């Protein structure tokens with residue numbers, strides 16, 4: 001049973017990393033249970049397994065103790081049944097690992113991609129070219145009553161077109177949301193429209209997922225190309241509405257310049 005030693009050693013090391021490290025972390029930050037990333041776990045286990053193998057086969061005696069049961073299993077005629085079981089188990093394990101690699105997953109792709117890629121300097125939609133750097137929302141009227149009216153019109157557009165994906169609470173959890181990966185943007189989250197200028201949002205709404213530049217891919221964005229379905233005015237009003245409802249302000253880039 002010499003060959004059980006390294007297996008037990010590896011198992012103990014695994015448990016130490018899997019439970020011991022998070023435990024130490026939880027002592028340091030009570031109430032938390034840090035997780036050891038799978039990639040780190042794989043790396044450590046590779047070293048531990050290699051180390052255990054080296055340690056156990058350090059001398060002739062240890063090598064033989066480790067290898068004899070294996071050779072015996074594969075050559076002893078009396079162990080035909082056991083051999084069959086072992087070969088089947090190893091093959092099944094191989095199949096299972098291969099299956100884990102190829103099975104479809106709902107996780108985001110691991111490839112690097114930019115959620116907010118740099119916008120083009122100008123974009124052509126509705127047969128017009130828009131310079132994105134200087135573009136402003138023409139419906140952001142200084143007059144409060146007028147702004148309220150445009151925002152309300154934007155609400156109708158939102159509920160007729162965007163609501164199904166971006167949700168009633170603007171949190172990207174509409175009825176269809178679960179069907180998409182990536183999920184529809186959550187406008188209440190500070191990481192979306194709150195950090196974007198209205199011209200950026202205008203570009204994203206107008207040109208949708210297919211309008212993303214290559215840094216934004218590989219990304220099967222379900223965001224529709226609204227310039228083929230809504231008018232320019234409707235898009236601007238819907239943008240007024242999503243800012244109003246989610247309670248965030250559009251990013252402004254040229255405040256300093258304007259003040260001068």
Ligand code: HEC
Pocket residue numbers: 115116157158161162163164165166176180182183184185191192193201204205208209221222223224226238239242
């Ligand atoms: C079919 C579902 C769907 C509909 C309908 C939809 N969206 Fe989206 N939208 C998405 C998805 C998915 C994303 C995230 C991927 C991306 O950014 O392209 C997204 C992203 C966005 C973004 C980008 C936010 C960011 O942080 O970059 C904006 C803005 C947006 N949607 C506005 C709208 C507006 C306005 C409407 C209605 C006119 C609308 N969406 C309708 C699915 C949808």
